[in-house]
Each structure stands twice: as structure tokens, then as C-alpha cells.
Amino acid sequence: MDESSFDNLKTGDYSQNPREQVRYAGQLSAVRFLDPTDRIDAQKLKQTITNPNVQHWMSDLNMNEADFVAWMQEQGSTPNRRHYLFAVSGSQRTKPEDIGEIQGFIYFYSSSEEKLQAQKLIDAGILTPDDLEQKRLLEISYAKSPDSPPGRITGGIMQSCLEVSKIMQRKSDTDPENILVLAYIDPENTNSIRAVEAAGFDEIGSIASYGDEIVPNKVFRLNWDKLHKNLQSAAFRSLT
Numbered sequence: 238m239d240e241s242s243f244d245n246l247k248t249g250d251y252s253q254n255p256r257e258q259v260r261y262a263g264q265l266s267a268v269r270f271l272d273p274t275d276r277i278d279a280q281k282l283k284q285t286i287t288n289p290n291v292q293h294w295m296s297d298l299n300m301n302e303a304d305f306v307a308w309m310q311e312q313g314s315t316p317n318r319r320h321y322l323f324a325v326s327g328s329q330r331t332k333p334e335d336i337g338e339i340q341g342f343i344y345f346y347s348s349s350e351e352k353l354q355a356q357k358l359i360d361a362g363i364l365t366p367d368d369l370e371q372k373r374l375l376e377i378s379y380a381k382s383p384d385s386p387p388g389r390i391t392g393g394i395m396q397s398c399l400e401v402s403k404i405m406q407r408k409s410d411t412d413p414e415n416i417l418v419l420a421y422i423d424p425e426n427t428n429s430i431r432a433v434e435a436a437g438f439d440e441i442g443s444i445a446s447y448g449d450e451i452v453p454n455k456v457f458r459l460n461w462d463k464l465h466k467n468l469q470s471a472a473f474r475s476l477t
């Protein structure tokens with residue numbers, strides 16, 4: 238049997254030992270890392286990625302079970318690569334059995350490929366050289382699970398951005414948010430554009446090619462001030 242097949246992953250009784258997750262005040266869903274040892278997480282991730290609506294907008298998604306397990310395991314940061322895979326997980330206004338379970342994912346990643354892509358933005362005058370020299374780069378990508386309620390991913394993006402900035406903080410950081418988070422989105426993907434804009438991203442331009450894609454992508458950049466304001470007003474609304 239393939240060592241990396243989902244059959245080798247464990248299952249837990251989460252009604253007795255709830256999954257650990259973080260939810261900011263006023264948010265419907267929580268966020269947490271995916272658990273690479275957990276079969277339900279792996280199955281949910283696969284179900285999300287193989288959903289035709291997600292396949293339509295995301296490229297290079299021909300993955301087998303071993304690829305999913307490897308993706309879930311590869312969490313963290315090395316000198317030339319960063320990779321954080323968060324679950325958007327059930328919390329408020331959800332069935333008791335869905336609390337802690339995956340409603341979608343938020344993926345942050347950065348390697349030499351993403352740096353090269355960002356260099357094209359500098360060449361096009363969309364970013365400044367300082368942006369790349371001074372800040373740590375992350376690209377973001379996300380998707381909603383097919384059977385999850387809508388309206389959870391924006392909160393997931395906001396909360397996971399804050400969690401990622403906490404994880405990436407270094408002792409020497411004067412600004413813990415000197416992290417450049419970019420999203421490249423097909424201009425026809427209006428659901429995705431609505432979600433990042435609602436989370437606090439600004440459209441900063443358009444780039445003719447992303448990888449092998451021919452259609453120009455819109456480029457969005459996280460505006461940390463907007464994200465904080467959004468989270469604060471959601472927290473405030475929940476108290477009044």
C-alpha cells in the first residue's frame with residue numbers, strides 16, 4: 238500500500254477533544270493549521286481542490302493522495318521557502334459536528350518562483366525595489382469547500398494573515414507586518430476579487446503573464462491598516 242495514502246492517516250473523536258483553533262471577535266469562522274496526520278483534514282482538502290469550481294480558477298491541480306499529504310506536511314519556513322496552509326474552520330453559526338472542521342483553506346507560499354514573479358511587478362512599476370528588499374514576500378491563494386456555507390473565506394483570509402504575521406515575527410522586527418502579501422486573480426473571478434477586497438487588499442495593477450497563463454491577472458496587495466480596521470469593526474459590531 239502507498240505509504241502516503243489517506244488510509245494511513247488517523248481519525249480522532251473531536252466531539253471529546255475539540256480541534257485547537259483561533260477565532261477573532263466578530264468572526265464566524267476560526268483558523269488553524271491543517272493537521273497532516275488527520276484523515277478528515279486530508280479528505281476535506283482533496284474535496285475542496287477537486288471541486289470543479291475550484292479547478293476552474295486554480296492551475297496545476299492534478300494531485301494524488303501522496304501529493305496532498307506532502308502539501309499538508311510541508312508547513313513552515315526554510316531560508317528560501319515559506320509555506321503556511323491554514324484551514325478556515327467551523328465555529329459560529331455552524332452545526333455542532335462541523336465545529337473545527339474545514340470550510341475552506343488559505344495558503345501562503347513563497348519561493349524563488351514567486352520572487353521572480355514579484356520582480357516582474359517591479360519591472361512594470363507596480364512595486365518598488367524597496368518592497369521586495371525590505372519586506373518578506375508571500376503569495377496567497379484560497380478556496381471554499383463545496384459543502385460549506387458562503388461568507389467564511391474573507392474572515393479566514395483576515396485571521397490567517399494576522400496569524401502568519403505572528404509566526405513570521407523575528408526578534409529584530411520593528412514592524413511585524415513588513416510582510417508583502419500578494420494575490421494574483423483572473424479578472425473574471427469576481428467572487429475571489431470580492432473576498433480579497435473585503436479582507437482589505439488593494440488592487441495595485443495588472444500583469445500580462447503569471448506562470449504559463451496568458452490572460453493578464455489583476456494584482457492585489459494586502460493593506461494591513463485596512464485589514465485591522467475591518468477586524469476591529471467586526472469585533473465592535475459583535476459587542477453592540
Ligand SMILES: CC(C)(COP(=O)(O)OP(=O)(O)OC[C@H]1O[C@@H](n2cnc3c(N)ncnc32)[C@H](O)[C@@H]1OP(=O)(O)O)[C@@H](O)C(=O)NCCC(=O)NCCS
Nearest residue numbers: 290291294379380381387388389390391392428429432435
Ligand atoms: C473565491 C471564494 C473562496 C469566495 O468564497 P465566498 O464564500 O464567496 O467568499 P466569502 O466567504 O469571503 O464571502 C464573500 C462575501 O462575504 C463578505 N464577507 C464575508 N465575511 C466577511 C468578513 N468577516 N468581513 C467582511 N466581509 C465579509 C464579503 O464582503 C462578500 O460579500 P458579498 O458577496 O455580498 O459581496 C470561492 O468562490 C471559491 O472557492 N472560488 C474558487 C476558488 C478560487 O477562485 N480561489 C481564488 C483563486 S485566486
